[in-house]
Amino acid sequence: MSSPLIGQRSFPKITEQGLEDLQRRIGVKIGATAEPWCYEATRDNIRHYAHGIGDDNPLWCDPEYAAKTSHGTIIALPSFLYSTSRIVSGYVGGLPGVHAMWSGSNWTWHQHAKRNDVISTEAYLKDLVEHDTRFAGKAIQQTYHVDFFNQTGDKLAEADTWCFRTERDHAREKGTKYIEVQEKGVVPYSDEELKEAYKLYANEEVRGANTRYWDDVQEGDELPVLFKGPMTVTGFIAYAQGWGGLYIRANKLAWQLIDAHPGVGIKNRFGVPDVPERVHWEEEFALEVGAPGAYDYGPERSSWLMHQMTNWMGDEGFLRQADCKIRRHNPAGDMLFIRAKVTKKYKEGDRHLVAIAQEAHNQNNELSVLGSCIVQLPARG
Numbered sequence: 010m011s012s013p014l015i016g017q018r019s020f021p022k023i024t025e026q027g028l029e030d031l032q033r034r035i036g037v038k039i040g041a042t043a044e045p046w047c048y049e050a051t052r053d054n055i056r057h058y059a060h061g062i063g064d065d066n067p068l069w070c071d072p073e074y075a076a077k078t079s080h081g082t083i084i085a086l087p088s089f090l091y092s093t094s095r096i097v098s099g100y101v102g103g104l105p106g107v108h109a110m111w112s113g114s115n116w117t118w119h120q121h122a123k124r125n126d127v128i129s130t131e132a133y134l135k136d137l138v139e140h141d142t143r144f145a146g147k148a149i150q151q152t153y154h155v156d157f158f159n160q161t162g163d164k165l166a167e168a169d170t171w172c173f174r175t176e177r178d179h180a181r182e183k184g185t186k187y188i189e190v191q192e193k194g195v196v197p198y199s200d201e202e203l204k205e206a207y208k209l210y211a212n213e214e215v216r217g218a219n220t221r222y223w224d225d226v227q228e229g230d231e232l233p234v235l236f237k238g239p240m241t242v243t244g245f246i247a248y249a250q251g252w253g254g255l256y257i258r259a260n261k262l263a264w265q266l267i268d269a270h271p272g273v274g275i276k277n278r279f280g281v282p283d284v285p286e287r288v289h290w291e292e293e294f295a296l297e298v299g300a301p302g303a304y305d306y307g308p309e310r311s312s313w314l315m316h317q318m319t320n321w322m323g324d325e326g327f328l329r330q331a332d333c334k335i336r337r338h339n340p341a342g343d344m345l346f347i348r349a350k351v352t353k354k355y356k357e358g359d360r361h362l363v364a365i366a367q368e369a370h371n372q373n374n375e376l377s378v379l380g381s382c383i384v385q386l387p388a389r390g
């Protein structure tokens with residue numbers, strides 16, 4: 010059932026004044042913002058994040074297993090760093106009341122975050138680019154740069170991530186991207202369709218201690234398909250438990266947030282101001298912003314691409330770089346099939362590297378996300 014508010018209220022627009030105010034922030038180091046979900050890479054924080062993306066790799070989750078590896082302890086999965094910075098996860102400034110959709114990232118890692126590392130970050134607004142989109146017409150790509158450090162000041166990683174700022178009214182009333190989805194409606198899966206998809210879960214391989222050597226990889230090799238879904242609101246909440254979300258607060262803390270930042274509070278059907286992040290669990294509000302329904306988180310999908318890499322590369326591999334470009338929403342009900350292929354095998358100094366291209370499509374073969382990675386592997390001898 011659609012919300013009685015749909016079509017009855019309007020949202021703030023992208024204005025020239027708002028863009029000028031944002032332009033002045035480019036390159037300026039960002040001071041204190043909302044505190045991160047995780048300050049430390051504790052055993053529980055790492056495990057909660059891993060389980061939030063459906064990753065049961067014992068290198069992140071089992072201290073006894075990890076102690077027997079060359080790492081000597083649990084390490085954090087690469088995507089765990091999303092939980093240590095609100096900025097890298099989509100906490101944007103400026104253009105109050107204009108919707109923000111996390112849409113992509115470009116990561117480089119320098120070393121692992123290990124159990125009990127204390128993580129700090131530095132961030133700044135890097136760029137603003139105007140686009141014309143099928144989803145919402147005029148949109149602003151707002152890119153941030155974030156650096157990550159451990160307690161001794163060593164840089165663990167750096168990332169550029171971007172959100173698209175879109176006008177909710179335009180997306181709802183004039184956007185053309187999801188017309189077919191809305192017309193088709195919900196088509197339930199048969200037991201046979203689910204059984205076939207779940208075979209991918211049953212056969213999912215975590216390479217682990219079975220070392221993958223650079224010498225044994227060939228250009229053109231295809232990686233095992235990684236399956237995610239079918240998407241449910243329960244799954245989106247499971248990710249928020251590990252990641253922390255952007256604005257998820259309760260009671261007094263929720264009031265404090267909205268009292269300090271009124272643009273964050275958008276009234277729900279009870280007339281109560283609530284956060285825009287509820288597009289991930291509240292169908293009626295997702296429809297108001299032009300989405301096809303409650304949908305997954307952007308950093309969640311980026312983390313799934315990295316999950317495919319860590320499954321494949323094993324305990325001795327190291328994910329050096331990863332790009333993610335989101336192409337459409339994954340609403341509840343969608344399945345996602347992540348496919349990947351080795352595109353290049355090369356050396357860089359004493360590093361033995363493999364470049365990999367990724368594509369993920371939903372059950373209707375619609376492109377959901379593009380990715381690319383560089384993985385460092387051990388060489389024989």
